[in-house]
Amino acid sequence: MSLLIRSSYVSHLTLYQPRNSKSSSFTNQISFFFSSFNHNPFVNLVNKRNPTIMQSVSSSSSSSSKMAVKSSLIDPDGGELVELIVPESEIGAKKAESETMPKVKLTKIDLEWVHVISEGWASPLKGFMREDEYLQSLHFNSLRLQNGTFVNMSLPIVLAIDDETKEQIGSSQNVALVCPQGDIIASLRSIEIYKHNKEERIARTWGTTSPGLPYVEEYITPSGNWLIGGDLEVFEPIKYNDGLDHYRLSPKQLRKEFDNRQADAVFAFQLRNPVHNGHALLMNDTRKRLLDMGYKNPILLLHPLGGFTKADDVPLDVRMEQHSKVLEDGVLDPETTIVSIFPSPMHYAGPTEVQWHAKARINAGANFYIVGRDPAGMGHPTEKRDLYDPDHGKKVLSMAPGLEKLNILPFRVAAYDTVEKKMAFFDPSRAKEFLFISGTKMRTYARTGENPPDGFMCPSGWNVLVKYYESLQESEESSKQQAVVSA
């Protein structure tokens, strides 16, 4: 039985093997998985994943109307999608009440978390974490529900306040949340205030306390020594008025859209870089594999991260323009693709963060999640090495408590095939004929005005990047000139 399941799992995975190659780095790595899981008395990736796949396949063979009736392909964590926007009829009263509460000023990133929590991306979380939730997240990457089951919760979703604010709150049970522009946008009720041990939070979340972690330096280090948890009530849906709000679909809206399209499988692709043809190859190949598995209408959720990113990442507006070109050029099929913004800030916390990225997509209705090499990883801030083992993200994700119902699709490395003159799945048997173009290298091409090899990215998408880096240099030069003038 276990063997049967295993073999069926293998056949599922080996679909990813290049037709014209003996083996690939990916399938090698899977066989490594098995060699380790065979010995492991505890974990069985297969038993966790397969039932979901089987179930999906069988359900996919039923009528598409039945799909629609289901209203979603996968239940939100906790069984019910959390939504914390105050009903229209109560807004007036709630706002008036909040005026009387002690005020907590939010940073830009706090606001992104308010957005995330209010729309249910973190379901079943109903507000910023209280200490018992914080401790479970920090130590177990999961929260226990009253029925004894676990939901995944790998990142502490917390709100920091300083000593002065704590003083002002005193013994109040509720506080008002004030956005950076100065308006009260939400309240936090039945609050709990507890110590913010930054060193421990950072060490347990990133696995290092090295200086130079972007989220830490931008957000945690300057933050207060206390954390405040409670139940969140948001007065209006969070908008950014940056011309991109129409891309910001909530989990509820996404689930509705998947049903409108009669999706019988939804595969999510998280990214924070421009889409090159390697990504496209992967996404199109994944859809083909899902069709081969018996699904009738797999929908791609192309889900760029929209919150805080480090300074040298390509800004959101540029990425969104680039993504739209990729769809206009038909590199991805608009009929079977939904492009939407994931409002979470980026931690660059590797294996810990990739769990959050996957968990949030469950709440948005995705039942397949594509995971690549070194997800949410970065170079070590002070040492010449990757901060995380590039394989750990995939492995941790596959074993994470609360993610059993999600199908994890590890993806094969795509690189530029210098013979075929196009992006293709890496074939180790002719490794020398492949050129690896990392996000960093891609950005360097665009910055220096050098063209990447033909077939790396659709020209219109590439022009978006080139224009961005040109504008960047112009602004740098003009600021230099201003500096000279003012000197």
Add this chain to the structure above:
Amino acid sequence: MSLLIRSSYVSHLTLYQPRNSKSSSFTNQISFFFSSFNHNPFVNLVNKRNPTIMQSVSSSSSSSSKMAVKSSLIDPDGGELVELIVPESEIGAKKAESETMPKVKLTKIDLEWVHVISEGWASPLKGFMREDEYLQSLHFNSLRLQNGTFVNMSLPIVLAIDDETKEQIGSSQNVALVCPQGDIIASLRSIEIYKHNKEERIARTWGTTSPGLPYVEEYITPSGNWLIGGDLEVFEPIKYNDGLDHYRLSPKQLRKEFDNRQADAVFAFQLRNPVHNGHALLMNDTRKRLLDMGYKNPILLLHPLGGFTKADDVPLDVRMEQHSKVLEDGVLDPETTIVSIFPSPMHYAGPTEVQWHAKARINAGANFYIVGRDPAGMGHPTEKRDLYDPDHGKKVLSMAPGLEKLNILPFRVAAYDTVEKKMAFFDPSRAKEFLFISGTKMRTYARTGENPPDGFMCPSGWNVLVKYYESLQESEESSKQQAVVSA
């Protein structure tokens, strides 16, 4: 229902409230627990703990013979106690075979872990962790069993090797383990070798990478850059020949002893300090509370840690002599107390380590675990503060995956009552009349030859400590003199 359970739980806990006080720091802290758990949509300490208590109470009311038939009060993790000692009949062949295997040299602490694993303290772990177990331990503090349930596993139980040893192992599937004295004592089979990222291991285990962590400096920093996992086979039970081996009962031996004594409850007390009358008060009080709860024969497992401890802790042999005096003097009742050595090394990793301390005692048959303030904690190595929040150990333990079947007994702080001239549970209403004597302060008393207040510790036990510190000073002085002579 939830309220009913909650109230019964409260009544169970408030048994710990001093009769003559309005409230105590402990009951305050419990009420804090409830204020937080009331708000918490996920966790319910009560639902986790109470069924076990109810079940134990009801079973305790049945015949003691039925107790004996059960052969244990609580199942080992994984359902079966792991024992990895090779059967007598196979030892010859196994030893001969191991001679042909690549050799891995063990440190003193490695050997302590071989001891721990071989006797099943870490059940269901069958050897040093492979990478998937290591990653689950590091990220989730737990391991998933094939049936989908979790067992707690908060400390990575791993064996490090250096580049040269890895080279020598090459592609061998099995290795022989060589103890510090040079004998082959075990083999590790179907091995897996993976990277030892020390920084990440330390950060995720201790919540800090600060220099000065005893276990890290003694063991991890000097260790190799690779970890080797596999299935352990030990040729003979591990012995230390230090005159204390008779105290080292295996989980199997302890379970047998509990049954011989017809225990219907076993409460474990982990310590690495001499037993003072505050500890005794607590342990005797706990037994009384368990009798009040309906248990007929609660047995105390007084379980000092016997592995690696930091330099300024009192050595094991001195502690064992001190403990025996405490029993001789009748401060603890030998009839209802079992003194045994827990062979694990000490990490001083606070909330992460206390889970290990509790989990290992489940495997030894304890169904109640006493937890105090700041368990397995220490001062921050470089900052003037506790490394961990003193309440976090208790909270994390109460929420830890895989420990649901264990009854956690948070204990009240005992201090020296300067009015009653004895150790008593701290009464905040007359806080000024209490004197707190920490382990550090106790050691200072003994080192300086100053007597602690009457009633702090039984005189014969105290003399053991005084003698130890006298001998320490003598050896220090003689070594100074030698230094002078040789200078």
